Amino acid sequence: MPTAPSREAHWAFVHAERAALAEDLAGLTPEQWAAPSLCGRWSVEEVVAHLTAAASIERWRWLRSMIGARFDDGVHNDRRLAEHRGATPSVTLERFRAIETSTTGPTGDTGAWLGEIVVHGQDIRRPLGLQRTPSAEATTEVARFFASRNFTVASRSAIEGLRVEATDEEFATGDGPLVRGTTLALVMAMAGRSSYLDDLTGPGVETLRSRIA
The missing domain is CATH 3.30.1050 (Nonspecific Lipid-transfer Protein; Chain A)
Structure with missing residues (x-):
């Protein structure tokens, strides 16, 4: 059985995937930013804001947010997304780039946060016809x-x-x-x-x- 990568290796994968996604996002048109993603009702820009939010909230702030949302994931996610979405797509992208090397997360489950960027990256790329494949x-x-x-x-x-x-x-x-x-x-x-x-x-x-x- 293969040796499980360390937490540091997981974070290195996360950072590389964030950087790759930011590169893809840099060339989007306003129409592409507003396009539906594979992630339910969220647009491409909203998924990017969600990724920024997830990389900006530590355990206790996450818990306070969930209590304020009465433990409704949808309410919590929408509030944090709105907090990190910019006035324009370029500001949303700038905020996403700022968390590219963040190791902040609500829990220590680095496999989950790697899954977050891999899955949401494809939620964005697939509808837009972007062909990049994660490592x-x-x-x-x-x-x-x-x-x-x-x-x-x-x-x-x-x-x-x-x-x-x-x-x-x-x-x-x-x-x-x-x-x-x-x-x-x-x-x-x-x-x-x-x-x-x-x-x-x-x-x-x-x-x-x-x-x-």
Whole structure:
């Protein structure tokens, strides 16, 4: 079994993925900033503001925010997003660049914060047709984390009773009907992004589809 990367290695992956996303964002038009993302009702700009918020709030401030929101994740996220969204997309991007090397997070679960930037990066790129793929090392770490536990998404539950195998990296887990695809497609499906299901093959795909529909 591969040795798990250290917290420092996870943060290095996070910082690299933030830098790559900032580079992609720099060339967006106003229409692209306002375009829908894969992340529910949020636009591209709102997802970027959410990423900034998540990298700017430590444990106790997060807890106070959640108490103020009566532990409603949606209310908490919307309030923090509004706090970090700029008056213009260029200001929103400037604020995102400012947290590029941040190691702040509500918890010490660095695998979750790596998943945050990998998944939300694709939430932005896929609808805009941007082709950059996160690093294999980062994506594999997210796949392992998502397969091991439910955290901000019900990723472990989504693949329960299925055999999940990557076609591009050494990631495989579980027993049951097979689901195969790139590590990134598996990660995005585990995160509940149904648009990636068409990138997967195997008899277990329909079970996975029914769980994240």
